[in-house]
Amino acid sequence: MARNIEVIHPKTHLRVLSRYEIQQLKDFSAPTHELLRRCCYAVLSAGSQNDDYLDLESEFKDFNIEVAQEERGIVLNLTSPPESAFVDDEIIRGVREQLFSVLRDVLYAQDSIIKAHRYDLSRGEDISNAIFHLLRNAEVLKPDREANLVICWGGHSIPRHEYQYTKDVGYQLGLRSLDIGTGCGPGAMKGPMKGAAIGHAKQHICDGRYIGITEPGIIATEAPNPIVNELVILPDIEKRLEAFVRLAHGIVIFPGGPGTAEELLYLLGVLSHPANQNAPFPLVITGPAEAEPYLRDIDQFIGDTLGKEAQQRYEIIIDDAEAVARYMSQGTQKVRDYRSLIEDAFFFNWSLTIADDFQQPFDPTHDNMAELELSQSLPQHKLAANLRRAFSGIVAGNVKEKGIKRVQQHGPYQIRGDENILAGMDKLLSAMVAHGRMKIQGEYTPCYRIVNE
Structure with a gap:
């Protein structure tokens, strides 16, 4: 059920826009307005379990x-917003903040990054700089925080017992601050945040961070979950x-579909660069006991395509949330020591080398x-980059x-290629379909x- 017109005032940030910015957003024919409309609807629909884009x-x-524009700043007039975004005729505070986060990121990306002459987005160094400035503008970079951010990747479509396990892991991570x-x-994506929120509460941590990182192409079908307290929208999947x-000081990968495979292949491709060989980067693939055969299939696929060297970059931990959290806690300490040694920032890993193949946007025609x-x-x-693109195309489809x-x-x-690579892809994708990980x-x-062929 949708409402009629609602007027939303900012309470925290982005109270003032220039006349030029407002005109951009008021022009209903402009691409920026349509982008804003789609992203804002996704935020207002937080909690939806529908991932069928045509239905949405x-x-x-x-x-x-x-x-x-009002004399005191700006307001948003919403026509037919979803009822679920309101409680007793008041918009939920977290939803309100995310609405203005969308406005902030869409405007900044368009005006200060994509259309700005200061960045040549065909050059890797400029791409990394642009990402830094997007994150800084979103106030995600925190120089005064320790190196304690664990990124969790995994499927949006998972069975209940796997979701519970992600919560268990998040809880153990939260207990370790x-x-x-x-x-x-x-x-x-939601489970680890929910578990960590309880762990933080038990440790009396009042400023726990639950950072949601998305992009316009996917936010509509993976709307921000209610736990996210810092939302940032990057222009495309590569960024x-x-x-x-x-941003990460360690990464945990749970069972997932092609998007999770894309993320794993991206990371392993980056870590395989000779310049990154000695950089500590704790990486765990984990899941409950029932998911072990599927996780072993992923490990086998990595071994068959990228080899044993790639397999050595991660640990597989089955059905042991405490062991995952201990590994991450110890791993982030190694990251802190290494960053201190080479005098790199804790809040943004400048020293990581990312090749052009992983930075340039891939259009899955x-x-x-x-x-x-x-x-x-x-x-x-190079193979990791192309495999990542193949899975990225499947996500798009x-x-x-x-x-x-x-x-x-x-x-x-x-999808064409060497027979053994295709056989491994077919087996892995068939397992994703069989276990309901696509939808x-x-x-x-x-x-x-x-x-x-």
Whole structure:
């Protein structure tokens, strides 16, 4: 059920905009306004369990947002916002703050990054600088905090027992005063935050951080969960992934679908760069006992494609939340020591080298997907980059507007490559489908086809 028109005033940040910025947002024909509309509706729909973009598109067809200037600052006029964002006719405070976080990030990315001449976004150094400035503008970078941010990756569509395990791990991390960052959505993104909130409460930690990092293409189907208290929207998936690894002091990976595989491949590709060989980066793949066969399948896929060296970059811990948290606590201490030694910042990992293949946006058209080179003759980091792109395309076909519409128009993406790589991909993707990791509800229709030639 939707409401009529609601007027929302900022309570914390972004009280003032220039006339130019407001005009940008008031122009209903401008791309910036449509981007803002979609992201704001996602925030207002927090808690939704619908990951079917076409359903969501029909739900928000009557929704609109208008930015208005008042003498004391700005207000948002919302037309037909979701009822769930309000309690007793008052917007939920956390939702209000996230609305203005969307406004902040969309405007800053468009005006100060994408359209600004100060950044050449074809150059890796400028991309990293742009990400730094986006995070700084969002006030996510905290120079006075210890190196204690654990990023948790995992699926938005997971069974109940796996969700409980993510909460257990989050609780143990919270007891050890570790903060949590995730992709901000439901499932394995929500569970660690919820568990950590209880752990922090038991330790009387009142300023625990639950950072949600997303991007416009995915926020509609993975709306911010209610635990997120710091939301930041990056312009695309590549910048989102780089933000994760430059902010992280350690990463925990839970069972998930193609998006989780994409994240793991991205990180292993980055860590395989010769310049990063000696940098401590605690990485754990974990899940409850029931998920062990699936996690072993992931490990086997990594071994068959990227080799034993890549497998040595992570630990697999099964059904032991305390062991995961101890490993992360000890690992973040090593990160602190290393960053102190090389005089790198705790709040942003400048010393990490990220190759161009992992920074340039990949557009998953049918031609681009079919032309991906998936061959073991490639250097390890090059193969990791192309595998990451393949899984990124599958994510787009599953949950992103452009990808879904492309698949509707042209049929499934075709994925080609070496026979053993394709066999491993097919096995892993089939396991994701069989365990319901592609979609929260309803029957899944594959957006891809493995082509053996």
